[in-house]
Amino acid sequence: MIQEKQTILWNKEVAPDIFELTLQGEMVDAMVPGQFVHIQVPREDLLLRRPISIATIDAETGSYRVLIRVDGEGTQSICAQHAGMTLDVLGPLGNGFDISFLNPKDKVLIVGGGIGVPPLLGLANLLHEKDIDMDIVLGFQTRGAIVYEEEFKRLGHVTITTDNGSYGIHGYVSTVIDTLTQPYHAIYACGPKGLNRYINLKFEDHPHAYISLEERMGCGIGACAACVCQKRKEPRENIKICQHGPVFKTGEVIV
Amino acid sequence: MIQEKQTILWNKEVAPDIFELTLQGEMVDAMVPGQFVHIQVPREDLLLRRPISIATIDAETGSYRVLIRVDGEGTQSICAQHAGMTLDVLGPLGNGFDISFLNPKDKVLIVGGGIGVPPLLGLANLLHEKDIDMDIVLGFQTRGAIVYEEEFKRLGHVTITTDNGSYGIHGYVSTVIDTLTQPYHAIYACGPKGLNRYINLKFEDHPHAYISLEERMGCGIGACAACVCQKRKEPRENIKICQHGPVFKTGEVIV
Amino acid sequence: MNRLRVKLPGLDLKNPIMPASGCFGFGGDYGKLYDLNLLGAIMVKATTLEERYGNETPRVAETPSGMLNAIGLQNPGLEDVLNEKLPKLMKYDLPVIANVAGSTEEEYIEVVRRISQAPNVHAIELNISCPNVKHGGIAFGTDPIVVERLTRACKDVSRVPLYVKLSPNVTDIVEIAKAVQRGGADGITMINTLLGMRIDVKTRKPILANLTGGLSGPAIKPVAVRMVYAVSHAVDLPIIAMGGIKTVDDVLEFFMAGASAVAIGTMNFHDPMILPKLIDQLPRRMDELGISSIEALIQSVKEARAHE
Amino acid sequence: MNRLRVKLPGLDLKNPIMPASGCFGFGGDYGKLYDLNLLGAIMVKATTLEERYGNETPRVAETPSGMLNAIGLQNPGLEDVLNEKLPKLMKYDLPVIANVAGSTEEEYIEVVRRISQAPNVHAIELNISCPNVKHGGIAFGTDPIVVERLTRACKDVSRVPLYVKLSPNVTDIVEIAKAVQRGGADGITMINTLLGMRIDVKTRKPILANLTGGLSGPAIKPVAVRMVYAVSHAVDLPIIAMGGIKTVDDVLEFFMAGASAVAIGTMNFHDPMILPKLIDQLPRRMDELGISSIEALIQSVKEARAHE
Ligand SMILES: Cc1cc2nc3c(=O)[nH]c(=O)nc-3n(C[C@H](O)[C@H](O)[C@H](O)COP(=O)(O)OP(=O)(O)OC[C@H]3O[C@@H](n4cnc5c(N)ncnc54)[C@H](O)[C@@H]3O)c2cc1C
Ligand SMILES: Cc1cc2nc3c(=O)[nH]c(=O)nc-3n(C[C@H](O)[C@H](O)[C@H](O)COP(=O)(O)OP(=O)(O)OC[C@H]3O[C@@H](n4cnc5c(N)ncnc54)[C@H](O)[C@@H]3O)c2cc1C
Ligand SMILES: Cc1cc2nc3c(=O)[nH]c(=O)nc-3n(C[C@H](O)[C@H](O)[C@H](O)COP(=O)(O)O)c2cc1C
Ligand SMILES: Cc1cc2nc3c(=O)[nH]c(=O)nc-3n(C[C@H](O)[C@H](O)[C@H](O)COP(=O)(O)O)c2cc1C
């Protein structure tokens, strides 16, 4: 974990209000998919960093991609920075996805929703290298919000859903997942609260099902207790998402 | 008086920590020397505008020059903007120097100190066009801080003083002015408090002696009463520098 | 129908946005920048019985996302306000809210009595909370018994509805608001500035000649929102809210906290066009958020509370 | 000679800069970013007798030049702090200031008694002012009689010097500070957060699950400076000051206001390297301003006051 100024190599609006940035920095060496970075907003009056998932990692160029949806003033300000400018980044943070137990030809289900999709692309890249078989179900609000469809198609079998039916299957990812019967060696999900909650319950007893959670953060490194979630089982315990997450086993915490 | 975005045509450090900016905008048409502009700091956490004197005015290109000394965070942020960027400017503000009573060949004394020198250059340009004879006494802290010496030399007879004697006459402008005997049709001064106070007293009864004052400002347009000075004579009255100044007749107010 | 219209005691506002007292003088030169008729109303600078010269300069200092001021109630005094300042605002279709300050109860009463008779004064704003005045100002605003009595005395002599302006520099603002209600006020305005100080590290002395000053601007917005929320839950008076408003979302945030109109102070200095800009942006943002009218928003906030 | 050294009751600080309570956990992962031995001391997160789970999330919200928090004193409880957290800090040469909170006087006393016996706890910081705790927390900090009694009771059982942390959410902080002095405290820390709120205009609901939270960061600095100035004039106790410190000039501003050491909270989140950076920059800035040592600065501020 380090703090450094990273150069923006690339910044492009890839969907309405969704920007893809490529950042270059030393910390890339230490990154694994599922971790996140904590980006300082380049505006003096906004103090809190913004947690953003690492999408894909390129060890060769020492760079990584993030996909940021402009949601408020902070993400707007970050996304308004041009290539060549720098951002103050703290990272990599959190635990990342565990894939150590997987073997070639294992079957994996990947479930993403909206702006939760990007970190799954980095994961899928890694799984692809390991020769894992992937079913990938991605849900978006509308056709315009779809990202990384092509990239995922190169890595596995992709199904897209849209909330309004403007592309792919009409409905939530659950519409698709409820029809899947194949047992999977692992399940990885990242998306809005509803999606995470659904996976958390549906695959509660699966030995290798994971969800990646979001919460408002202060420090990002386990010092302030802003970002907690509660353990599912007694004795009651609060877990810091920034430090012990953002990836949790299903059934581990309450979503 | 308008508020507008002005383009920075030019920005150069002309002396240590002193930047010359050329700004282009509509309000230039309405400017007279001695007035000032109120510049928004391009930093979200700094709310107060910075009052900056108009140095020279170029009606042809619709631009004007300002000279800004980096004194704190606001001026630093303004001076860090590059040519091509814009600044949010309110102006022109204040009254400006009265030269209506002057006739060709009249003799005028101009006294400037430090960062008070720039507005006098615009004035001297105008007086030169009117064919006025000028004695110009400019005081600076050190040789390095001297600005606009060459420009002034083209317009009148220039004497430079430095506080530390590193250039010109060693001492304050008073060292020179106390030796001047020639009667002047008008005297115009702008500089630090000490200089203004000296001129205010020395030429208290002169019918056409003027000083330009500084004070911390809020609105810049007469609404908040932040920038007052006190009338010299009874009945007691506070005058707003931003609205009724920054130029005052000597003897009019207490410095 | 005018979606922005709000009716408050004494005030039929074409829109709920106005300049806050002391940040706009009696219009200052803002009228040179835009048509003041655009404004919902105007809260003018505090008036005292006699002329006041205010504090020494410097009177303002900058702070992160805020500023300190210690103007010290400089104003030309009641006579001049009645004869010179207020008549100049007659040419506008603009309800004036007259801010009244004083050092003694008698002074308050006298100013309220006379200024409330001016033809364009539609409401009084009783400034019991100015932190920069040595003579009692602070005491008036922090003691519920004094507040209640002063409110009642002023209400008795006022020809127009009376609003009382609350100071945030108290342990329990709800207690003061309740005293204001008991005293018979028609409304509340809040908040005034928080007491603050800046020291110049070069001189090692406070920047303001008055040493301390009032903190305003976006920095104090969360404090103001919290207080408006608490007071609007506790008393049954309309609130004109202020404290750090900068954006149209800030405006709406105060309505959701329980306000019935808003005022903007400090940000006028940052952006002298902020008032017409906000008034212009408000309907568009209301569309985005599904707010049909300001009155409907005020109503829905009230109803949501009934179910809390 | 170490120009940055400051000696305070119980604390021989190699420099006067430390993290503020609750913003640094018990070190968190800051130790992975830099050597914690650089710090003057460490103010750790509030400890209560039993484990506390704190408030629901969201627990933080952003505000202009500040933030709101409503963590709600989440902590693992006294036993765990004594057995797990504090021992982990033993490996550093770092005086620990233990922040103590409670719902009852008895709880405070018990925690102070036991935690003050931990080998690396050099001082207690009595948190009588946390605005996010429902059970009495706020009452403790705002009533001088309660404050005096609690201070005395804790002082009686503490093995190490006792500092009391003041809340800014009071009408008269000087009155509280005097009560702390009468109660026998060895020092004061100030300020805790200002009560604030933010409402999400999309949901029309407060952002924080707890509704209100504590405002911290540069936004509150002028309030903190003013209070440190006032309290240091009124009582004869050393003050560890905090509230919005961001730059080395902010650090010095607090000394000039009357502080004897400073703590940094919120800005750790913005720049996790801020503490070592400020400690590094301090001597250079002191040179520029002609300050030979921090002790000399503290002394000169005291002397200047004697002549006021
Ligand atoms: C571990 C993690 C990974 C994330 N990865 C991504 C990503 O790859 N791409 C992406 O676009 N977004 C991601 N998010 C969400 C992203 O952090 C928020 O959208 C963003 O912080 C909102 O900031 P803003 O300036 O747009 O909104 P504002 O409303 O201005 O934010 C105000 C404050 O609230 C916080 N906040 C608001 N919404 C959220 C949220 N949903 N989650 C956490 N904090 C929030 C902000 O961080 C900030 O502190 C991630 C969040 C977490 C916790
Ligand atoms: C009418 C007028 C004309 C001026 N013309 C020029 C000029 O042409 N060139 C130039 O370099 N400077 C000029 N000044 C001074 C300039 O305004 C200040 O140096 C500048 O505002 C300081 O801002 P800062 O960000 O550097 O300092 P900060 O310390 O960050 O400023 C904080 C606050 O204090 C105010 N302030 C600080 N010093 C002064 C000062 N000396 N006068 C007024 N306000 C101050 C700032 O405006 C701001 O509101 C003029 C001032 C006035 C009143
Ligand atoms: C320069 C200045 C002068 C003020 N003068 C007065 C005043 O005369 N009477 C009053 O009630 N409030 C006065 N205030 C307080 C404002 O009306 C307002 O309550 C406060 O500034 C908070 O709003 P803001 O954050 O939008 O500025 C003044 C504020 C400023 C900044
Ligand atoms: C997230 C957070 C948690 C805090 N927790 C505590 C606490 O447990 N005990 C305490 O006395 N103060 C607590 N504080 C207050 C700080 O110690 C400090 O007094 C305040 O934040 C002002 O300093 P700052 O502006 O530098 O943050 C907390 C502040 C924050 C932001």
Ligand code: FES
């Ligand atoms: S964000 Fe501070 S503990 Fe997680």
Ligand code: FES
């Ligand atoms: S700066 Fe507001 S009146 Fe002059």
